[in-house]
Amino acid sequence: MNKVLLLVAVCFAVLGMSSCSAPRGTADGPVVLDIGHCVGAGGAKSPRAVKGKRLQELDWWYEYVYYTRKVIEDAGYKVLVCNRGDEPETSPLADWAERADVHHLGHPDTGNRYPSDYYADRVAGGIVSADYAISRRASCAVFLHHNSDRGWRRRGGSKSLIICNKHNGPRLAQCLADTLNSEVLNHGMPNGNRECRVQVRSVDAQRSAGWMNACDDSGIPAAVVEAAFLNNAAHVRYLSNPSTARRYAEAVGRGIVRYLRTSGHEPRHYREDTDKPDAGSYGYSAESRRIRVPGAENLFQS
Ligand SMILES: [Zn+2]
Secondary structure (H helix, E strand, O other): OHHHHHHHHHHHHHHHHHHHOOOOOOOOOOEEEEEOOEOOEOOOEOOOOEOOEOOEHHHHHHHHHHHHHHHHHHOOOOEEEEEOOOOOOOOOHHHHHHHOOEEEOOOOOOOOOEEOOOOOOOEEOOHHHHHHHHHOOOOEEEEEOOEOOOOOOOOOOOOOEEEEOOOOOHHHHHHHHHHHHHHOEOOOEOOOOOOOEEEEOOOOOOOOHHHHHHHHHOOOOEEEEEOOEOOOHHHHHHHHOHHHHHHHHHHHHHHHHHHHHHHOOOOOOOOOOOOOOOOOOOOOOHHHHHOOOOOOOOOOOO
16 A cells, blocks of 8 residues: 555656656757747838838748748758747738748737746746747747837948847857858948847846746747848848848858857756746846736745
8 A cells, every 4th residue: 555655656746847847958959940920910110111112020031931941951950930820821921931831839919928838937928939949849949030210210220139048048149140240231231330249138027038038948049130120221121132131031040050060069058946036037027026927927926
């Protein structure tokens, strides 16, 4: 009888352990490319048409992610492309989605934040994409966006950025920035000689931090590409021309390959104690204390 009880206890212990230890990224996992935003809420848009076209983040990446993907696959790495929303039903988006083999996660934007399935104190809108990268044990995750300020930029360059997670992301982000700086920015895409910079984000209320912290917990380098500005006419002209647009998308792919080749096998940081809160945990910032997020865990109060 005691043996049976012991067996039951051991089973529960093993079950408990496996349910709270999330999958981990390794160098051998696939690269996850996430097309930001979703059908119905496509992100930043150019203020007016350039060459008859108004660019929007979502549509642009649906069209060009294929080239990013191809560069990485041609270098010998596996790639998964995802988008948090529903599958587009009309062309050309539907055709582009098919060509790039986009995996749709069926979780369109609601404007609300929600917790990660793996780390209940990591909260963000669109965290479903980070959870996807974690579930696939990604080697890295790159979130594809463009940026925008208000109105048309009249002079000088824009504040091109690669945003990344704190522990695992800086090398990946630097490789992306270096590649864009040597192949695109001020090399065909004018930016007033301003270079793309790397910015680490890890505080829970900072946009994109919540989902990238979840990746960080699982040892997955994560970066958001915010290098092109859709209110910068020079950037929009570059992204509107099919051959230079393709060059931009391929440069992102080459940045990722550069990271995998030079640093993909470096030791990764994994969050060992998920009961210990940090600045990236829900409830740290005043902003996140003001909102209620169903299902989220506030480790500061427990
Ligand atoms: Zn965006």
